[in-house]
Amino acid sequence: MHLNRVDxxxxxxxxxxxVPLIGQALCAGFPSPADDFxxxxxxxxxxxxxxxxATFLWRISxxxxxxxxxxxxxxxxxxxxxxxSHGSVVVAAIDGQMSCKRLVIDGNVARLAFxxxxxxxxxxxxxxxxxxxxxxxxxxxxxxxxxxxx
Amino acid sequence: MSVPAPRQRDRIGGGRAVALIDGNSxxxxxxxxxxxxxxxxxxxxxxxNDGCAIARTSEAxxxxxxxxxxxxxxxxxxRRQGVRVFSSNYTLYGDMSSRTNAVYRQFSPQVEIYSIxxxxxxxxxxxxxxxxxxxxxxxxTVRAWTGIPTCVGIGPTKTLAKLANxxxxxxxxxxxxxxxxxxxxxxxxxxxxxxxEVWGIGRASLAKLEAMGVESVADLRxxxxxxxxxxxxxxxxxxxxxxxxxxxxxxxxxxARRKGCAVTRSFSxxxxxxxxxxxxxxxxxxxxxxxxxxxxxxxxxxxxxYHTSEHDRDAPMRSVSTTVTLPEHTNDxxxxxxxAQLGVAKTWREPGQRPWRYSKAGIITNDLVPLSHSxxxxxxxxxxxxxGPLMAAMDACNARWGRGSVVPARAGLxxxxxxxxxxxxxxxxxxxxxxxxxxxxx
Numbered sequence: 001m002h003l004n005r006v007d008x009x010x011x012x013x014x015x016x017x018x019v020p021l022i023g024q025a026l027c028a029g030f031p032s033p034a035d036d037f038x039x040x041x042x043x044x045x046x047x048x049x050x051x052x053x054a055t056f057l058w059r060i061s062x063x064x065x066x067x068x069x070x071x072x073x074x075x076x077x078x079x080x081x082x083x084x085s086h087g088s089v090v091v092a093a094i095d096g097q098m099s100c101k102r103l104v105i106d107g108n109v110a111r112l113a114f115x116x117x118x119x120x121x122x123x124x125x126x127x128x129x130x131x132x133x134x135x136x137x138x139x140x141x142x143x144x145x146x147x148x149x150x
Numbered sequence: 151m152s153v154p155a156p157r158q159r160d161r162i163g164g165g166r167a168v169a170l171i172d173g174n175s176x177x178x179x180x181x182x183x184x185x186x187x188x189x190x191x192x193x194x195x196x197x198x199n200d201g202c203a204i205a206r207t208s209e210a211x212x213x214x215x216x217x218x219x220x221x222x223x224x225x226x227x228x229r230r231q232g233v234r235v236f237s238s239n240y241t242l243y244g245d246m247s248s249r250t251n252a253v254y255r256q257f258s259p260q261v262e263i264y265s266i267x268x269x270x271x272x273x274x275x276x277x278x279x280x281x282x283x284x285x286x287x288x289x290x291t292v293r294a295w296t297g298i299p300t301c302v303g304i305g306p307t308k309t310l311a312k313l314a315n316x317x318x319x320x321x322x323x324x325x326x327x328x329x330x331x332x333x334x335x336x337x338x339x340x341x342x343x344x345x346x347e348v349w350g351i352g353r354a355s356l357a358k359l360e361a362m363g364v365e366s367v368a369d370l371r372x373x374x375x376x377x378x379x380x381x382x383x384x385x386x387x388x389x390x391x392x393x394x395x396x397x398x399x400x401x402x403x404x405x406a407r408r409k410g411c412a413v414t415r416s417f418s419x420x421x422x423x424x425x426x427x428x429x430x431x432x433x434x435x436x437x438x439x440x441x442x443x444x445x446x447x448x449x450x451x452x453x454x455x456y457h458t459s460e461h462d463r464d465a466p467m468r469s470v471s472t473t474v475t476l477p478e479h480t481n482d483x484x485x486x487x488x489x490a491q492l493g494v495a496k497t498w499r500e501p502g503q504r505p506w507r508y509s510k511a512g513i514i515t516n517d518l519v520p521l522s523h524s525x526x527x528x529x530x531x532x533x534x535x536x537x538g539p540l541m542a543a544m545d546a547c548n549a550r551w552g553r554g555s556v557v558p559a560r561a562g563l564x565x566x567x568x569x570x571x572x573x574x575x576x577x578x579x580x581x582x583x584x585x586x587x588x589x590x591x592x
Contacts, residue, residue, distance in 0.1 A: 034244030054295035093186035
């Protein structure tokens with residue numbers, strides 16, 4: 001039944017319903033050294049991703065954001081074109097490590113907070129440029145057992 | 151070459167404006183986007199097989215690391231100075247390049263992707279007094295959305311845009327933006343920049359120009375273009391016109407159709423066995439087939455080459471090249487593999503006491519034509535009706551489950567190819583592989 005499977009594959013061309021995050025481009029001047037290494041970008045439905053060039057997927061590791069509904073090993077869809085504001089869930093660089101946190105703006109003080117009542121509140125008062133990497137637009141969570149994930 | 155008479159809009163301060171935007175230390179910047187610990191430290195990226203430095207951050211340049219420095223020569227210094235060293239992650243760089251170009255297209259519908267990290271934008275429709283502001287906005291947007299720092303040079307011609315980009319990059323006060331369509335800036339900078347910085351002026355031309363007393367860009371611009379043609383060819387004449395604001399190079403939004411195609415690789419180790427060489431050329435032929443099919447092109451001949459390394463001076467040397475002709479145009483991988491194997495069979499020589507240690511092999515074709523327009527052979531016509539769907543199915547599998555999921559047996563499984571190009575210090579393919587996504591701690 002191999003042929004059937006291949007036929008199915010061709011008929012169910014993913015282009016019809018999904019767009020790759022980013023398409024491939026050909027260079028007019030120099031041949032791109034990346035030409036032999038291009039891969040199909042991760043595909044997400046366009047209606048979920050209004051701004052593909054600014055959208056990146058991150059893997060979450062840890063449980064401090066469970067209060068925001070983000071669990072260990074979930075995927076976070078991060079849109080770098082969104083302006084962070086009070087209450088935004090963000091990916092940020094803290095002490096050289098990328099973290100997922102809630103942005104809390106209290107008057108003139110911006111803080112990055114955990115979202116788990118079991119964990120102590122963390123306050124970062126200096127929010128220099130480049131600290132916030134991007135704003136989490138939505139997250140993806142699997143509701144089947146880990147063993148069944150490929 | 152006939153040169154049109156200058157029109158009003160071609161003069162400096164006229165209507166035409168082209169921007170050249172490029173990523174600063176592009177490969178290194180791509181690495182920095184996903185690792186905050188790289189922010190202020192020297193970073194370099196190495197070429198295929200981790201050979202030489204091909205991208206350096208300003209911190210690495212300050213340590214004296216030059217473009218093309220062999221890694222084995224600077225390895226110890228890198229370790230001592232804390233330079234972070236990476237293999238090329240072309241999958242990541244290609245994806246980030248596509249992203250930056252998607253942002254550029256929001257600022258100008260006419261974009262020519264010139265190389266992986268440089269693009270020309272047509273800004274002729276932007277009012278002259280708004281161009282600097284637009285360039286600053288463009289830089290800021292690209293930085294915010296993709297994390298890539300860039301510089302923007304604007305000029306009435308591509309050559310002047312390229313020069314403006316160089317000025318934007320080297321003069322910190324300009325904050326990454328320079329506009330040579332502005333007559334004041336044009337007058338100010340051209341006499342202050344070394345002629346060696348002009349796009350297309352190579353070492354040979356430079357020596358000739360020096361002998362003529364040409365030092366600055368302005369000196370070159372003020373030469374009479376016609377006599378120059380003798381010494382510097384039409385290219386030199388064209389550069390002078392471009393420096394004067396007369397555009398000779400149009401934007402190429404649609405890349406010219408590929409005329410030839412080559413897949414060549416250095417082995418990660420030296421090869422002495424025929425079976426391994428055959429596997430390598432079969433893998434290259436497989437890749438060639440993919441590239442041709444992607445653009446609907448076909449070939450009726452392939453050239454195979456393989457040779458020993460010029461660095462192995464004491465070992466026996468051999469360089470082989472042969473062409474195999476096909477009965478008709480094709481882009482069928484299995485046919486290309488057969489041709490490649492035939493090329494090896496025709497030229498292989500059994501080694502004697504001291505075997506030839508081959509370092510590189512490749513497959514090259516010229517005179518590509520669209521498959522659909524290619525003439526059919528009267529004798530020996532191939533079965534396109536069967537080959538087409540088979541190749542389409544193979545390409546679909548590789549697109550869906552990752553490159554190399556389905557390969558012809560002759561090309562060997564990707565994971566088991568002992569000769570494959572080395573990328574030992576490569577970072578994850580952060581943006582294209584769901585198993586290699588960057589991790590945020592929570």
